[in-house]
Amino acid sequence: MTLIKPLGPELKEYVRDESRTVGHAETISFPTSEDQVRDVLRELHASGTPVTVQGARTGLAAGAVPQGGHVLNLSRMDAVLGLRRGEDGTYHLRVQSGVVLANLRKALANKSVPTNGWDEESLAALDELYADPEQFFPTDPTETSACIGGMVACNASGARSYGYGPVRPHVSALRVVLADGDVVALRRGEARAHGRSLRLVTEAGRSLSLDLPTYEMPHTKNASGYYVADDMDALDLFVGSDGTLGVVTEVELALMPAPAVVWGVSCFFETETAALDFTVAVRPALAHAVAIEYFDAGALSILRSQRESSAAFASLPAVEGRFACCVYVELDCDDEDEACAELYAIGDAMRAVGADEADTWVARTDVDRECQRFFRHAVPESVNMLIDERRRTNPAITKLGSDMSVPDERLHDVIELYRTTLAEAGLQSAAWGHIGNNHLHVNVLPRGDADFAAGKELFCSWAAEVTRMGGAVSAEHGVGKIKRGFLETMYGPEHVREMARLKRELDPAGQLGRGNLFGEELLGAMAGDAPSGAACEKGGERA
CATH class of the missing domain: 3.40.462.10 (FAD-linked oxidases, C-terminal domain)
Incomplete structure (x- = not known):
């Protein structure tokens, strides 16, 4: 039985987010597992149907607002999947993308982390965590109703980013489903680029050779476009990618001791x-x-x-x-x-x-x-x-x-x-x-x-x-649809084309996050190498 349902008037809230932007879509699904996400994407891949990934819809750049096609809402993927302790003593908590930040904080503070389906190793690690001083996840966006997958999608930060940085350094592993339903499993430190060339191997055994954009990111707080750097960790490419490269289904978070x-x-x-x-x-x-x-x-x-x-x-x-x-x-x-x-x-x-x-x-x-x-x-x-x-x-x-x-x-x-x-x-x-x-x-x-x-x-x-001035047009909210004109202002048209080429290498039909980072005109013109259009679309968050 298909999970894909018509998006009727009773579900109209799912065509908007906190940016106050309103979109449209024909169908919607609410998967509860990675296997269900894969089933939905496989079903939609043959037709090239656009897919907009959503979580709690707390974003301010309209990244979760659909421009037609299908809404893949992950809010029901809210299970805590397991825990491990690294060799350095750091605890790493594995969650589905729909876990809400406020619920995660409460569970850690109250020592009430749900353990349904956990293996013995995870349960043993949890006993150690409860015996140790309190642990916490430090990323602090204003909207604590945000879900973890959405925070990863825009590299969220918030007030405490001055001391703790954005979400990126606190992510130790990801599972990402590509547009065709194949999966890339990434653990920090295990796959790195060579210069600006990156090779990934999917769980189906497919090898992907990616050409990373050549721009230099500003030395300031930045959530503008894809994270790229020489010899970078592959995991970092997907953090802050605005739902355009793959669907993040699982996130492993590195916890920290809570301050006394x-x-x-x-x-x-x-x-x-x-x-x-x-x-x-x-x-x-x-x-x-x-x-x-x-x-x-x-x-x-x-x-x-x-x-x-x-x-x-x-x-x-x-x-x-x-x-x-x-x-x-x-x-x-x-x-x-x-x-x-x-x-x-x-x-x-x-x-x-x-x-x-x-x-x-x-x-x-x-x-x-x-x-x-x-x-x-x-x-x-x-x-x-x-x-x-x-x-x-x-x-x-x-x-x-x-x-x-x-x-x-x-x-x-x-x-x-x-x-x-x-x-x-x-x-x-x-x-x-x-x-x-x-x-x-x-x-x-x-x-x-x-x-x-x-x-x-x-x-x-x-x-x-x-x-x-050497700054960034988006420091924490991501680019989404509202600020994609600013992205070209910041990096220039050719570097934005490099981003679009990278997206095409992972998502050849341009299905995922359509309208985020790039207009459809640019993605559609990639084969013909046509010009990308005006740099500034006079954006600004409507929130």
Whole structure:
């Protein structure tokens, strides 16, 4: 009996994601095992039907939004499959792609990992894990309802990426089903490229010789296009590939010991220049910072308004009107003495830029940290509420959010770029995000159609300027469909063609993730080597 069903009106939620983009598809399936994924792909391969892979649909770049064909939704592939302990003592947890991050965290913290179907070796490793200090998976996207497969697809990161990096280094093995139903099993360190040539062997014994693109990736936080480097690990190619090279069905995650002491410090500044100078000064001074986050004047102003007008935010602590911005620092330490030393370093850095170390909120307990998390999450939620209110009179507009990063030495430059061009365009904005990585989400808040169009034009110009600064057009959300024009701005048309050729080597019919990274025109033109079209499609996340 086929798993493929018509995608009728009762399933309309599966043609959209958190980007607010809406697509269309003819059929859908909800496999629960890798064998079922293979069956679906084999059935669709003969006809060349496009396949869009979905998980929890929390993405912001429309990567899970179908453009026709079939939706392969992996949300019911949510089993924890086993555990092993490496020679160095690291625990590696094997999960299906549909496992939800929040559920995984809870299971690890409560020592309640489900063990249905586990072998004796995995059960023995679990006994050791429970006897040891608590282990955790550190990748921390804002949406904890994200699933692991989706996080792998876009190389997700989040607030704690300053200390722990994105998801890629925490993935130790993958199983990937190709478009024709064949499988590639990858374990970190076992298959590597030779220069920019990579050979993979499928479980059916087929040898695949791949030519990797020749571009150099920027030396900054980056989730823009395929990860490529000389002599790279084969596994890294599939992390961040936006569902275009294969369907990730299993992920093995390397766990870490949970920190003994976690403190959060919200530092308030009267000028943005002081906040930027503080960020530059505090980065080398802290050995245990895992997050350095930012909220600008626009974000704080909207938060103050929502606190006054919405009961949902009434419990938030008040932010004095004299403060223009906030930098939040999270510390993961071995003991309180270590945390105190870091706290003193934060105070020193504040004084050095003319700020007062008393203008801080320090959270040392779970209750205080939860209050700070509420504050951090209330900022984007307040902005979304503002936009929802405006959409009641103009449903066509929505927020436009950027996801760009630059090298350390260009932090002041990129902020100046944002401030100058936003003022010239007369646009309202609010910015927050991962300033420790020089990666802010600048959100344009349109008041009408003209603002919306101007915001999209502005993002196009930012993509070009950020590229000239040595940065990335997507730092953590992936490219998906919304930012594929930015990808050509960043790498140039010939390097994007190299990416498309690589996709064709693994997916000759261009079935998987159609519309992600490349337009159909480019993939269709590959055989004739036709030009790829305009570089910038005036994108910007609609979330």
